[in-house]
Amino acid sequence: MNIAIIGTGNVGGTLAAHWSQAGHRIYLGVRNPDAFKGQALTQLPGVSVHPIAEAVAAAEVILLAVPATAAIETVQALGDTSGKIIIDSMNIVMGRGPAGFRTTAEAILAHTATREVVKCFNTTGFNNMQNPDYAGQKLDLFVAGDSARGKKAAQQLALDAGFGACYDVGGNDKFETMEQFAWFWINLAMFAGQGRDIGFKLLKR
Numbered sequence: 001m002n003i004a005i006i007g008t009g010n011v012g013g014t015l016a017a018h019w020s021q022a023g024h025r026i027y028l029g030v031r032n033p034d035a036f037k038g039q040a041l042t043q044l045p046g047v048s049v050h051p052i053a054e055a056v057a058a059a060e061v062i063l064l065a066v067p068a069t070a071a072i073e074t075v076q077a078l079g080d081t082s083g084k085i086i087i088d089s090m091n092i093v094m095g096r097g098p099a100g101f102r103t104t105a106e107a108i109l110a111h112t113a114t115r116e117v118v119k120c121f122n123t124t125g126f127n128n129m130q131n132p133d134y135a136g137q138k139l140d141l142f143v144a145g146d147s148a149r150g151k152k153a154a155q156q157l158a159l160d161a162g163f164g165a166c167y168d169v170g171g172n173d174k175f176e177t178m179e180q181f182a183w184f185w186i187n188l189a190m191f192a193g194q195g196r197d198i199g200f201k202l203l204k205r
Contacts, residue, residue, distance in 0.1 A: 001019075001025070001060060001153065001156075001157070003025065003026050003027065003060075003061045003063060003157075004027045004028075004059035004061070004062045004063070005029065005062075005065065006062065006063065007064060007066040007074075008038035008065075009038065011089055011121065011126045013041055014126050014129045014130050015157075015161055016038075016044070017044060020045055021045075022160035024046065027048060027054075027055035027056075027059050028049045029052035029054070029062075030050075030052065031052065033049045036049070052077045052079070053078060056078045056079050056080075056081065056084070057079060061084070061085045061086075062086045062087065063087045064087065064089060065089045068090045068092045068093065068096060068097035071107045072098045072107055075112050081112045082114060083114065083116075085114070085147065085150040085154075086108055086112070086114060086116065086117045087119075087120050087153070087154050088104055088120075089120065090104040091104065091122050091179050091186075092104060093182075093183065093186065102175075103119070104119075104179075105118075106172075106175060115146070115147065116147040116149060116150045117145055117147065117172075118151050119145060119179075120142070120144075120157075120158065120166065123141065123142055124141070125185070125189065128196075128199045131162075137201060138163055139163055139164060139201055140166065140202050141163045141167075142166065142168075142178065143158075143166055143167070143169065144178045145171060146171045146172045151168055154166060167202060185199075
């Protein structure tokens, strides 16, 4: 896939590295190509840096991995997103997010052309994205959104990042459930003293 990654910090940078190794073409979309976090990523195969709208124009899938407070201004900088898939990895945490919206995905849909928006890669920490393996068991991810095409792309990219599976939890009406699940991980890791080296695996019998 041709993937634009907007946000080259812990989450965006980690996924860029995994997806580069999996053979995807990565376009890092940044405000200033001469000075941005994660410049070492350009040394990876298939990774290049561009102004945000230029990266989006070259891609079929867009990962948004910026702070939730910057969601609207970032989406407005994407340019024409018609026909493109947007994967939202952001969360509103403790009320810090786009004003007037309950989830970042809803803010995205209100400010861009594409309807192909899904939420994924938001329910665990970046350390688990770096290494989702726990003693031979791979952590799972989850995806929500009305876009079947978007969910299929996110599920493949989750596997390409080393996760065990990526489960479909429903449509756009489950965006808030996904953010609440993320808050559950954050609460356990940060406030309940479990630490960041915890993750979720769906077991069946």
